[in-house]
Amino acid sequence: MPSVTLEQLLAAGAHFGHLTRRWNPKMKEYIFMQRNGIHIIDLKKTQTALDRAIEAVKQVVSEGYDVLFVGTKPQAKEIIAAEAQRCNQFYVAHRWLGGMLTNFSTIKKSIKHYKNLQKMATDGTYEKITKKERLMIEREKEKMQRVLGGIEEMKRLPGIVFIVDTKKEYIAVNEARKMRIPIVAMVDTNADPTIIDYPIPANDDAAKSISLITSKIADAIIEAKQKVNEQKALEEAAAKEKEGAGEKGAAKEEKPKKATRARAKKESK
Incomplete structure (x- = not known):
């Protein structure tokens, strides 16, 4: 069963592409028709592409990587x-x-600086500096929070990247490709799907369309994580059971030894 229905995609306006004069010919296979000068995306292909992308995301998450x-x-x-x-x-x-991807070591230094700014508010630093200096620190912290807040706990490169609007986020696309990080992306009729590992043909301008596709990717991550946790719990339970069985076996072996020693003592008398 598809992860999303055609009705849901239609309701979200995922089928509306760009003006026909703004199209990218490489999107031809994903276009159903044109209406009033606008390309209409084939939503059956959107369904198939989304399901394929979801499986890729689940696989990456199951291997312990982040998105x-x-x-x-x-x-x-x-x-x-x-x-x-x-x-x-x-x-x-x-x-x-x-x-952010191609020079991640430098980005990590920026994240470290951002965290140091956060600590200043609680470690007593604010009490030792002037009001003007505090204001400057707060402004810098707010600026860094907007840019780095979403990745401040990211310790390594992600296993896969999900992008909305590959034309606008072309730098992110180029960096991911350079680092050989798989890309899942919403691709509209004005974009090039051939540079994306898992293109999802859909309207990347309407909030409802963006929300629908993005929520399905998030759902897939939650499901994959849950399965990983369940598998981990089963493995831990099996390990404990095996350990318990080993202890019982050792205890059983110990009893005959004691009996043998008792008999030997009796015979010597």
């Missing part, structure tokens, strides 16, 4: 942040900093 959500356009940023937080993953919703 990075990226979407900085006004109609996407709140959705990206909310859905990433819901599935406990990382996100960039304000602005993509060049080098």
Whole structure:
């Protein structure tokens, strides 16, 4: 059964592409028709592509890797942040900093600086500096929070990246490709799907369409994590059971030894 119905996609307006004059010919296979100068996306292909993308995301999560959500356009940023937080993953919703993937070691230094700024408010530093200095620190902290807040706990590169609007987020796309990180992305009729590992043909301008697709990706992550936790619990239970069985076996072996020693003592008398 598809992860999303055609009715849901229609209701979200996922089928509306861009003006025909703005199309990318490489999107031809995903276009159903044109109406009033606008390309209409084939939603059956959207269904298939989304299911394929979801399986890829689940596989990455099951292997213990993280997902990075990226979407900085006004109609996407709140959705990206909310859905990433819901599935406990990382996100960039304000602005993509060049080098977030290709120069991650430098980004980690920026994150460390941001965390140090956060500590200043509680470690007594504010009491030792002037009001003007506190204000400057607060402004810097707020600025860094917008850019780095969604990745401050990201210790390593993500296993896969989910992107809304590949044309706007072209730097993120280029960096992910350079680092050979698989990309799942909503691809509209004006974009190039061939540079994306798991393109999802859909309207990437309508908030409802963005919300529907992004929520399905988040749902897949939650489901995959739950299965990982269940498998881990089963393995731990099996290990404990095996350990318990081993202790019982050792106890049984100990009893005959004691009996043998008792007999030997009796015979010697």
